[in-house]
Amino acid sequence: MVMALAFALVTTVTFAAGDTFTKTLKKGSTGAEVSALQTILISQNLLGVSAPTGYFGNLTVSAVKAYQTKHNLAAVGQVGPATRAALNNEGAVVTNPTTSTNGTTGTTGTTGTTGTTGTTGITTPGVEGILSVTAGPVTTSVVNVGQKQVPILAVRAQAQNSDIAIQRITVDLGADTKVYNKVYSTLYVMNGSSVVATIPLNSSTVVQNGSTYVVNATGFNIIVPKNTYKDITIAADLYSSIESTYRTGITVSVDQNGVRGVDGAGIVQYGPTLGSITQNITINQSLVDNAQANISTDPSSVQTNLVPVTDTTNGQYLQLPVLTFALNAQNDTLHIRNLKVTFATSGNATGSASVAYLYQGSTMVQSAAITAGTATFSNIVNGTAGASVPVNTTLPYTIKVDVSGISSGTLTISATVVTGAGTTILNSQDGSVLSVNGSATGFPQTVAGAGPAIALASTPTITTANQTPGGATTTTMKYTVNYVLNITAVGTDLTLNLAGTSSPAFSTSTLEVWTAGATTTPSSLAVDYHQPTGTTAVNNGTGFVISRGQTVQVPVTYTFTTNGVGLYSARMAGVTINGTAQTYMKTLSSWLTNAL
Numbered sequence: 001m002v003m004a005l006a007f008a009l010v011t012t013v014t015f016a017a018g019d020t021f022t023k024t025l026k027k028g029s030t031g032a033e034v035s036a037l038q039t040i041l042i043s044q045n046l047l048g049v050s051a052p053t054g055y056f057g058n059l060t061v062s063a064v065k066a067y068q069t070k071h072n073l074a075a076v077g078q079v080g081p082a083t084r085a086a087l088n089n090e091g092a093v094v095t096n097p098t099t100s101t102n103g104t105t106g107t108t109g110t111t112g113t114t115g116t117t118g119t120t121g122i123t124t125p126g127v128e129g130i131l132s133v134t135a136g137p138v139t140t141s142v143v144n145v146g147q148k149q150v151p152i153l154a155v156r157a158q159a160q161n162s163d164i165a166i167q168r169i170t171v172d173l174g175a176d177t178k179v180y181n182k183v184y185s186t187l188y189v190m191n192g193s194s195v196v197a198t199i200p201l202n203s204s205t206v207v208q209n210g211s212t213y214v215v216n217a218t219g220f221n222i223i224v225p226k227n228t229y230k231d232i233t234i235a236a237d238l239y240s241s242i243e244s245t246y247r248t249g250i251t252v253s254v255d256q257n258g259v260r261g262v263d264g265a266g267i268v269q270y271g272p273t274l275g276s277i278t279q280n281i282t283i284n285q286s287l288v289d290n291a292q293a294n295i296s297t298d299p300s301s302v303q304t305n306l307v308p309v310t311d312t313t314n315g316q317y318l319q320l321p322v323l324t325f326a327l328n329a330q331n332d333t334l335h336i337r338n339l340k341v342t343f344a345t346s347g348n349a350t351g352s353a354s355v356a357y358l359y360q361g362s363t364m365v366q367s368a369a370i371t372a373g374t375a376t377f378s379n380i381v382n383g384t385a386g387a388s389v390p391v392n393t394t395l396p397y398t399i400k401v402d403v404s405g406i407s408s409g410t411l412t413i414s415a416t417v418v419t420g421a422g423t424t425i426l427n428s429q430d431g432s433v434l435s436v437n438g439s440a441t442g443f444p445q446t447v448a449g450a451g452p453a454i455a456l457a458s459t460p461t462i463t464t465a466n467q468t469p470g471g472a473t474t475t476t477m478k479y480t481v482n483y484v485l486n487i488t489a490v491g492t493d494l495t496l497n498l499a500g501t502s503s504p505a506f507s508t509s510t511l512e513v514w515t516a517g518a519t520t521t522p523s524s525l526a527v528d529y530h531q532p533t534g535t536t537a538v539n540n541g542t543g544f545v546i547s548r549g550q551t552v553q554v555p556v557t558y559t560f561t562t563n564g565v566g567l568y569s570a571r572m573a574g575v576t577i578n579g580t581a582q583t584y585m586k587t588l589s590s591w592l593t594n595a596l
Contacts, residue, residue: 020088026078029056037079040090041067072256073210085209089170089216089260121223122163122264129162129226129263133254133271136231144284144331145247146240149188149195151233153252153279155259157222157271158229162264166222170258171234172276173206173213174251180206180213182246183283186237189217191230196220214255224261238283247283291332291427295419295438298326298396304584306410306446308453308490312549315351315406315449323399323415323442329389333428336365336387339377340422341399343370346412349449351405353413359398360386370401376422382430391428399442406449408491416441446584450491452577454585457484457553462570462593467561474563479522481511481558481570481593487577488551494577496554497543499527503576506556510574512586514595515566522560522568529556569595 023033031054038052038060047063064083065075071086079087136154143150157166169189173179180201189197197220199205206215217234224230234252254277257270284290301324309317322343327334336358343353356375358365363386368375380387389395399415417423417440425433460483467478487494496505508525531537531544532552538545546552558570570593573586585591 021079021084024078024080025056027056027058027061030054034060037064037087040087044070046070081208082210085207085214088207089168121221122165122262124162124226124264127162127226127264128267129164129265129269130160131164131259131261131263131269131271132158132160133259133273133277134158135277136233138233138279141280142282142284143236143238144290145238145242148237149190149235150238151190152184152236152281153234153254153277154231155234155254155272155277156229156231157224157259157261159224159226159261159263161226163226164224164261164263164269166224166230166232166259166261167218167220168260169217169232169234169254171215171217172209172253172255172258173201173215174253175212177206177213178246179250179252180215183238183242183250184236185239187215187217188235188237189220190233190235191220191222195235196222242283250281250283251278252281253278291334291433292330293334293425293433293436294326294328294330294394295417295436295440296326296328297440297442298324300324300396301442302445303590304443304445304587306448306453306582306584308448308451308488309403309406312449312491314404315349316402316404317406317447318402319357319400320403320413320445320447321398321400322413322445323417323440324396325399325417325440326394326396327389327425328394329391331391332433333391334389334433335382335426335428335430336377336380336389336424337426338379338422338424340418341375341377342416342418343373343375343401344414344416345373347446348409349406349411349447350409351403351407351411351447351449353401353403353411355402356415357400359400360395365397403447406447408450410446410448410451412444412446414442414444443587444584448490451580452494452575452582453488453490454575454582455486456590457486460570460572460591460593462568462596464568464596475565477562477565479560479562479568479570479596481560483556483558483572485554485556485575486551487546487554489546489548491548492578493548494546495538495543495579496546496577497539498531498541499529501539501542503579505529505576506572507574507576508558510572510581510583511558512571512573513560514569514571514592522562525558525560527556527558529554567595569593 021033025034025037034056035052035054038047041047041063046066047059061077065077068075068083073082134156136156138151138154171187184201186201187199188195197217199215199217206213222232256272259271261269263269302321309315341356353370355367356370357367358377365384365386366377366380368377403411419436419439423436425436427433463480465478467476497503506527506529508527512519513522532554535544535546535552571591574581574583
C-alpha cells in the first residue's frame with residue numbers, strides 16, 4: 001500500500017488529521033475535502049494522477065465509482081452519506097507533510113493510519129499477514145437497564161504469518177436511531193478487561209451508512225501476535241430508563257470488512273470477509289426487577305467440632321457458632337426481611353438449643369427463639385445494621401445458638417437456612433427478589449456436658465527418612481506422624497489407657513494412611529505416647545486420669561514403613577476416652593497431614 005506516501009503529496013490541504021468528510025461531493029466540487037478524497041483514491045490506485053488537484057472532474061467521478069464498487073456501495077460517482085461513512089473509516093489524513101526531491105514523500109505518515117509501516121508493537125516488520133475475523137464469545141444475550149460496560153458483541157481477530165495491529169472496528173447499530181438515542185449511551189472497545197476506546201453515541205459520532213447507522217471505534221492499537229488470536233469485546237452503557245418497546249429486537253453487528261488492521265508490511269487488512277457478526281440483545285426492565293439472592297455455605301463456616309460447655313454449673317454454651325453462610329446480592333442491593341433456619345439435634349444429653357442469633361460479622365442483626373427446631377428472624381426493618389447486602393457483593397452471616405441444660409452426655413446440633421417459605425429477601429424498592437437460590441447447611445457441632453473436649457494444639461506433621469539397608473533392591477521409607485493434643489476433662493474425670501492395653505486411647509487401628517487418593521495399610525505401624533505430667537497413674541501404670549476441669553497436652557507419635565517411594569498423608573481418626581471412642585475428627589481436613 002502507498003497510502004501514507006500519497007498523503008505526503010498534499011502540501012496545501014487544510015483537512016487536518018482526525019477530520020471527517022461532512023459534505024456531499026460531486027462533479028464540479030472543489031476544496032479541501034475533494035483533495036482529501038483524491039488522496040485516498042490515489043493511495044488505492046483508483047485515481048491515475050500524481051497528486052490531488054482539489055477539483056472533482058471526470059477522472060474523479062470514475063475513481064469514485066470504482067471505490068464504491070470496491071466497498072459494495074452503489075456506483076453513482078458522487079460522495080453521499082454511505083460513501084462518506086466508508087471514507088471516514090479509512091483513517092486520518094495527514095496535513096502539510098514535506099515532499100522529497102524525487103517527488104515522493106519524505107515521511108512515513110502517522111502511526112496507526114492506513115498504510116503505515118511503523119505500527120507500534122509490531123514485531124514482524126516487513127512481513128505480510130492475513131487477518132481472519134469471526135464471532136467471539138459473549139457471556140449473555142440478556143442485559144439490564146442501567147448496566148455499565150456490559151458486553152454486547154465480541155469479535156475474534158486471528159493473525160497469520162505476521163503480527164497484525166487492529167486499529168478500527170465499525171459497529172452497525174441497525175436501521176433505527178433508537179439504538180443510540182434510547183438504548184445505548186456509550187460504546188467501549190475492550191481488550192480483555194482493559195478499555196482501549198470509548199465512544200459516546202450521538203449525532204456527531206454515529207453516521208448513516210445506506211439504511212443503517214454505524215459508528216467507528218478508532219484511536220487504539222491492539223496487537224494480535226503472529227499465529228494467535230484475540231477476542232475483542234464491544235461493551236455498552238445502557239440508559240437508566242428504557243421504554244418497553246425498545247427492550248427487544250435490539251441487534252448490533254460488525255459487518256463485512258468492519259474490522260481493520262495493519263500487518264508488518266504496512267498492508268491494510270479487513271475482516272470479516274463474508275457476512276456479518278451479529279448479536280441479538282434482550283433488555284430486562286431494570287436491575288431492581290431482576291434482583292436475585294444467592295445463598296451458600298461460607299468457606300469460613302466452623303467445621304465439625306466437639307466443645308465443652310462453658311458453664312459447667314448450668315450446662316451452658318452461650319452463642320455457639322453453628323453455621324456461617326454467604327449471601328450474594330445480584331443486580332441490586334438486597335435486604336433480609338425474614339430468615340428461617342431449622343436445627344437438627346441428636347445425642348444423649350438432656351439439654352437443648354433454645355435461642356438463635358443472626359450475626360453479620362460482629363454485628364448482631366436479630367435474635368429469635370428456637371421452637372420445634374425452627375427459628376425465624378422476622379420483620380427485620382430497613383436500616384437495621386448488617387441486614388443489607390450492597391449490589392453485586394457477598395457478605396457472610398453467622399448463626400449462633402444458646403445451648404443449656406447439658407449436665408452430662410453430648411448434644412449435636414446442625415443448622416440449615418431455608419430458602420423457601422419463611423425466608424424473604426427484598427430488593428432496594430422493598431419488592432421481593434426474583435429468586436432466592438442455593439442452600440446452606442452447617443457442619444454438626446457437638447457440645448459435651450461431661451466428657452472430653454479435644455483440640456489440636458498445633459498442625460499435625462509428617463516426616464520421612466530413607467531406611468533402605470545396604471545392598472537392597474527395594475527402597476524402604478520410614479514415615480513419622482506427630483500430633484499434639486489439648487484434652488480437657490469437662491464435668492467429670494477422664495481415663496485414658498496407654499498403648500498395649502485392650503482399649504488404648506490412641507490406637508494404630510484408628511490412624512488413616514492415605515496414598516493415591518485411597519487409604520492403605522502400611523507395614524510396621526506403631527504408636528507411642530506417655531502419661532502427661534500432672535495426671536494420676538491408674539491400673540498399675542497402664543493408664544492415667546485427667547481430673548475434672550483439668551487441661552493437659554498429650555503428644556502422640558505414629559510410625560510406619562513403606563516399600564517404595566510415594567506420597568503419603570495420615571489422619572488420626574479416633575480417640576478412646578472413658579471407654580468411648582470419639583471419631584468426629586475423621587471428617588476434618590485440619591486433622592489430615594500434608595502429603596509427603
